[in-house]
Amino acid sequence: MAPAMKQGRLIAAIVFLGLFAVSLGAYLYLQRGTPASPQALMVQQVHMDDGKLQLTGTTSHSAAGFSGYSYKRSGSDMYVKLRYSILSSSGDFSITIPAGQEAVRNVYLQGSSPDDLRLLWSQ
Structure with missing residues (x-):
């Protein structure tokens, strides 16, 4: 060759x-997927029980499907980021997050930037 x-x-x-x-x-x-804007999410239920946070809802964007989430704690505040992708089939989400031993006083939905917040639940 x-x-x-x-x-x-x-x-x-x-x-x-x-x-x-x-x-x-x-x-x-x-x-x-990428983090969804908190304003584009319609949360139908926020429930804190037995050290677990339960969230259910959907998105207003018809083409995006729920692909996952991440969360972080900062003191008594919890920040939840929901990710959406065009490759996922459904915009509905139903997640359960362990809240841990410390009391959670505020739950926020967070978008792609730290300033993109929406208060979901407050004790």
């Missing part, structure tokens, strides 16, 4: 692997 053919195959393999890595990264990013 000529050296030029070997070099051409190597370049083709590198290009293929690069495109595969970019495609896989884009798919995983879209699957994980």
Whole structure:
């Protein structure tokens, strides 16, 4: 095999692997979703019981589906980020978060920035 053919195959393999890595990264990013704006979420139930926070609701965006959530505690405040993706099928969410031993006084929905907050529940 000529050296030029070997070099051409190597370049083709590198290009293929690069495109595969970019495609896989884009798919995983879209699957994980991005934080939803608190104003676009319609929370139907907020319930704190037995050290667990339960949230149910939906989104006003018809194309976005619920893909997951994350939360953090800061003292007696809990901040919940709901993620939505175009690859998920339903906008409805129903989550249960362990609140821990410390009392939760305020529950906030948080968007993509720390200032994008909406108070959901206060004790």
